[in-house]
Amino acid sequence: MRISDKIKKAEREGRPWWSFEFFPPKTSEGWVNLYDRIERMQQLGPIFVDITWGAGGSTSDATTGFVKTAHSELGLETCMHLTCTNMPTEMVDQALKEAYDSGCRNILALRGDPPRGVEEWKPVEGGFNHAIDLVRHIRKKYGDYFDIGVAGFPEGHPQSESPEAEIRHFKAKVDAGANVVFTQMFYDADVFIDWGRRLRAAGITIPIVPGIMPIQTYAAFKRRTDFAGTIVPKELWDMLEPIKDDDAKVREFGTRYVADMCRKILNADLGIHGMHFYTMNLSRGTEMLLEELQFVAMADRVKPLPWRVSLTQKRRTETTRPIFWSNRQRSYLTRTREWDEFPNGRWGDASSPAFGDVDALQLALPHKPQDAVKIWGTPRSLGDISALFARFCRGDLKALPWSDQPAAKETSYIAEQLAKINELGFLTINSQPRVDGVSSDDPALGWGPMNGYCYQKAYLEFFCPPQHVEALLAILDKAPSITYHAVNKQGEFHSNTAPGPNAVTWGVFPGAEVIQPTVVDSTAFQAWKDEAYELGAQWALLYRESEPETHKLIQGIFDEFHLVNIVFNDYRNTDDDAVFKPFYELAQQNGVHLNGSSTAATTD
Ligand SMILES: Cc1cc2nc3c(=O)[nH]c(=O)nc-3n(C[C@H](O)[C@H](O)[C@H](O)COP(=O)(O)OP(=O)(O)OC[C@H]3O[C@@H](n4cnc5c(N)ncnc54)[C@H](O)[C@@H]3O)c2cc1C
Numbered sequence: 001m002r003i004s005d006k007i008k009k010a011e012r013e014g015r016p017w018w019s020f021e022f023f024p025p026k027t028s029e030g031w032v033n034l035y036d037r038i039e040r041m042q043q044l045g046p047i048f049v050d051i052t053w054g055a056g057g058s059t060s061d062a063t064t065g066f067v068k069t070a071h072s073e074l075g076l077e078t079c080m081h082l083t084c085t086n087m088p089t090e091m092v093d094q095a096l097k098e099a100y101d102s103g104c105r106n107i108l109a110l111r112g113d114p115p116r117g118v119e120e121w122k123p124v125e126g127g128f129n130h131a132i133d134l135v136r137h138i139r140k141k142y143g144d145y146f147d148i149g150v151a152g153f154p155e156g157h158p159q160s161e162s163p164e165a166e167i168r169h170f171k172a173k174v175d176a177g178a179n180v181v182f183t184q185m186f187y188d189a190d191v192f193i194d195w196g197r198r199l200r201a202a203g204i205t206i207p208i209v210p211g212i213m214p215i216q217t218y219a220a221f222k223r224r225t226d227f228a229g230t231i232v233p234k235e236l237w238d239m240l241e242p243i244k245d246d247d248a249k250v251r252e253f254g255t256r257y258v259a260d261m262c263r264k265i266l267n268a269d270l271g272i273h274g275m276h277f278y279t280m281n282l283s284r285g286t287e288m289l290l291e292e293l294q295f296v297a298m299a300d301r302v303k304p305l306p307w308r309v310s311l312t313q314k315r316r317t318e319t320t321r322p323i324f325w326s327n328r329q330r331s332y333l334t335r336t337r338e339w340d341e342f343p344n345g346r347w348g349d350a351s352s353p354a355f356g357d358v359d360a361l362q363l364a365l366p367h368k369p370q371d372a373v374k375i376w377g378t379p380r381s382l383g384d385i386s387a388l389f390a391r392f393c394r395g396d397l398k399a400l401p402w403s404d405q406p407a408a409k410e411t412s413y414i415a416e417q418l419a420k421i422n423e424l425g426f427l428t429i430n431s432q433p434r435v436d437g438v439s440s441d442d443p444a445l446g447w448g449p450m451n452g453y454c455y456q457k458a459y460l461e462f463f464c465p466p467q468h469v470e471a472l473l474a475i476l477d478k479a480p481s482i483t484y485h486a487v488n489k490q491g492e493f494h495s496n497t498a499p500g501p502n503a504v505t506w507g508v509f510p511g512a513e514v515i516q517p518t519v520v521d522s523t524a525f526q527a528w529k530d531e532a533y534e535l536g537a538q539w540a541l542l543y544r545e546s547e548p549e550t551h552k553l554i555q556g557i558f559d560e561f562h563l564v565n566i567v568f569n570d571y572r573n574t575d576d577d578a579v580f581k582p583f584y585e586l587a588q589q590n591g592v593h594l595n596g597s598s599t600a601a602t603t604d
């Protein structure tokens with residue numbers, strides 16, 4: 001069935017409706033878990049699900065594969081996103097054919113954004129210029145077979161000439177055959193309602209489907225809204241600020257706020273009766289919103305599926321489950337479902353379907369080029385670059401390509417040691433000090449609900465000059481309590497530990513299970529490495545035209561340095577220097593003294 005028929009049916013029955021968006025996960029474990037999660041979320045009663053098309057066409061097989069599985073194995077009404085970026089007509093036709101062959105009847109026709117590292121969108125040879133060309137093409141080839149959705153931007157599209165021109169272009173897409181509009185996320189109901197009214201005034205009568213992004217954690221909310229340049233009312237920032245370190249509170253408050261926004265839209269005069277949720281492959285935020293909106297009571301009318309063995313290999317063969325639940329598999333899965341829903345992690349859980357959402361947002365430096373050059377100046381040597389990293393760790397620089405926020409308060413405990421190893425040429429991009437049971441209220445080291453205790457293993461992640469890798473790993477191999485992973489840009493990988501997650505942050509709270517929000521995991525690390533190197537490459541790109549020497553310098557570093565992480569596992573060892581000692585030892589081997597500030601000798 002097509003989406004428009006489903007919407008009409010829900011409206012005839014006089015009930016609100018909702019749908020869920022997912023994105024292609026980055027790892028194969030993530031895929032399996034996503035199918036499991038979708039199966040569970042199916043019970044929440046979405047009238048359809050959709051799947052994004054990777055930026056620059058990067059996930060086309062994954063997207064068409066998803067459409068097939070969702071239709072044939074999960075029995076879900078599916079909408080496939082399709083963009084024009086890097087897509088000659090033959091590739092568009094192939095994707096459409098695969099959707100058609102899978103029984104999919106809904107396409108969200110988009111122009112797409114430029115691929116990674118490219119600023120301006122350009123059509124490929126033999127491809128399309130605008131979403132409207134894709135709409136026309138689909139109608140020409142498939143007549144009315146597909147429902148065609150198009151993108152709408154309540155806050156305006158960043159490249160539009162003017163609000164009036166944008167509505168004109170939008171109307172042209174509708175006239176060319178689009179019959180439903182999905183909107184960009186937004187957090188200001190008035191802005192949305194004003195845009196909807198302008199659409200209606202222009203004679204556009206197709207269903208408007210508001211795109212709703214639940215607020216899952218403060219960090220994710222900030223990252224996404226900064227990236228998309230979303231208008232966030234000041235009162236929302238003000239209300240989030242005091243609770244930003246408590247994920248559960250952020251989610252609770254965010255749910256009430258976003259639900260109020262949805263109610264305002266449902267009650268406006270736009271004929272809107274449904275919402276489209278950007279799940280980011282996580283279930284809890286969307287589920288809470290549906291509960292708050294009292295939509296789930298309606299979902300109860302949708303009969304849950306009978307219990308099926310988990311599609312997830314890991315869960316299917318799970319051997320350790322409490323005996324009490326041996327006959328209550330569904331309840332057990334439900335109890336444990338949130339274990340990967342605290343995506344604050346150093347890298348998160350690689351088997352979580354939410355893993356890799358940065359890719360969905362398109363990877364880019366979190367700074368505008370002109371601001372970035374202002375922050376980092378024009379480095380001329382590795383010494384200049386080390387000095388930038390050292391300043392960041394000491395709190396004298398507000399951002400690095402890998403951190404859009406200044407160093408966290410926790411970093412002040414190890415700032416000097418970090419600065420020193422940066423001055424030795426080991427460029428740190430992430431760290432945490434050892435913590436052995438501080439109060440969860442501690443302003444620098446605490447997190448989570450009140451009256452709990454927080455723990456951390458000391459952790460370091462850095463780019464290592466290639467000439468020091470072998471000697472450093474030899475020292476690490478001998479060090480007690482240290483585990484490491486090292487990889488170069490080409491993917492050559494070394495580690496002294498077995499694959500699988502190593503918990504590096506955990507908390508114990510009253511009346512709750514132990515929460516283990518951050519792990520270091522080799523699969524996740526190897527997926528993250530592309531992103532870490534890409535950010536280095538993008539930093540270099542800022543200087544390509546204006547300062548070719550600086551461009552070459554930075555590009556050289558991030559082509560050749562190895563990415564390494566170290567965990568000092570003995571979190572009860574009170575020597576806070578322990579994780580840094582291998583660097584001191586290496587410096588000594590190389591005849592460099594660390595007690596002065598002139599250690600940058602090795603970095604030039
Ligand atoms: C709901 C939703 C889902 C999305 N899903 C994905 C996804 O899965 N994958 C992905 O890569 N991206 C996705 N995007 C991002 C989207 O591809 C980009 O935002 C893109 O920049 C705009 O796409 P569009 O389809 O609106 O393009 P268009 O309709 O081509 O519009 C792009 C710009 O060109 C202007 N314009 C249109 N026609 C003309 C004309 N004839 N002359 C001059 N200017 C014109 C428009 O006003 C607008 O400013 C999504 C966006 C939304 C809102």
Ligand SMILES: NC(=O)c1ccc[n+]([C@@H]2O[C@H](COP(=O)([O-])OP(=O)(O)OC[C@H]3O[C@@H](n4cnc5c(N)ncnc54)[C@H](O)[C@@H]3O)[C@@H](O)[C@H]2O)c1
Pocket residue numbers: 219245246247342344345346347389392393400402403406407408409410411418428429430431432447448505517518
């Ligand atoms: N609520 C929770 O469950 C929970 C658990 C752990 C951490 N956190 C917090 O969540 C946020 C996200 O954490 P994250 O690990 O995903 O990433 P992050 O980017 O915030 O960085 C983590 C740590 O690395 C440090 N750091 C950043 N750049 C560095 C550099 N160049 N050199 C050395 N150190 C650097 C930061 O100061 C911070 O202490 C942090 O603020 C963290 O403290 C929350």
